[in-house]
Amino acid sequence: MTHSQETTRELVILSLYPRDMNIYGDRGNVLALSRRARAQGFTPVVVDLNPGDALPEHIDIVIGGGGQDSGQARVAADLAGRREQFHQLAEAGAPMLLVCGLYQLFGHRFITSTDETLEGIGVLDVETRGGSERMIGNIVLESADFGEVIGYENHSGNTTLGEGSTPFGRVLQGAGNNPTSGAEGARSHNVIGTYLHGSLLPKNPAVSDFLIAQAAKARYGSFEPVAGIDETTERARASAKRRPR
Numbered sequence: 001m002t003h004s005q006e007t008t009r010e011l012v013i014l015s016l017y018p019r020d021m022n023i024y025g026d027r028g029n030v031l032a033l034s035r036r037a038r039a040q041g042f043t044p045v046v047v048d049l050n051p052g053d054a055l056p057e058h059i060d061i062v063i064g065g066g067g068q069d070s071g072q073a074r075v076a077a078d079l080a081g082r083r084e085q086f087h088q089l090a091e092a093g094a095p096m097l098l099v100c101g102l103y104q105l106f107g108h109r110f111i112t113s114t115d116e117t118l119e120g121i122g123v124l125d126v127e128t129r130g131g132s133e134r135m136i137g138n139i140v141l142e143s144a145d146f147g148e149v150i151g152y153e154n155h156s157g158n159t160t161l162g163e164g165s166t167p168f169g170r171v172l173q174g175a176g177n178n179p180t181s182g183a184e185g186a187r188s189h190n191v192i193g194t195y196l197h198g199s200l201l202p203k204n205p206a207v208s209d210f211l212i213a214q215a216a217k218a219r220y221g222s223f224e225p226v227a228g229i230d231e232t233t234e235r236a237r238a239s240a241k242r243r244p245r
């Protein structure tokens, strides 16, 4: 494959509900993922999906963030109409990252602290109940696949896992799914749900690489990581580009 063919390999990133579900810098995850995909030799194409929009013909990676309960109510109805499509994508191995409010709605349901039930689409085998206490602050996890993962959480929902999902990580500091289980997030197929917000991908490039690798293997048959890239070299490259010659 020639160099020019390699650099035109596109990856379509579906950004879910950025108008309603984009809190605590969750857009930063989309930017970090795009930039990492570029550094790994792909051309990222970000498609925003807001309620009522048509899905693009092809989707390589799905990413979504958190929001207020009111934002969740707005998107829950729209998401319900797309249930089959997201199940099919997940079962076909499409990588997805759902943070906080959308993590809850990719589970079976979110029962708010005022006892309102927002039905989820059940891609992840989890259920969430609104609690009286917020879990806020920096959080550190140990994950078998990603090593130490660091981030920031802010939620009052308490999530419990069913047998069809495994945790994203074990909590070393912070709360995670709920204050007592010691588990954070959920995984099923190549779908990751987590309470870690918009600093997740900027701070943990291994998670971006997982999403990119799964997408590249599915679409192009293989993934060869670019040797020696890390945040430092990526940052150096970006600032070198900006510098006038």
Ligand code: GLN
Binding pocket: 023, 065, 066, 067, 068, 069, 072, 099, 100, 101, 102, 154, 155, 156, 157, 158
């Ligand atoms: N409303 C949910 C909760 O507080 C989600 C919050 C969020 O997405 N930041 O549990």
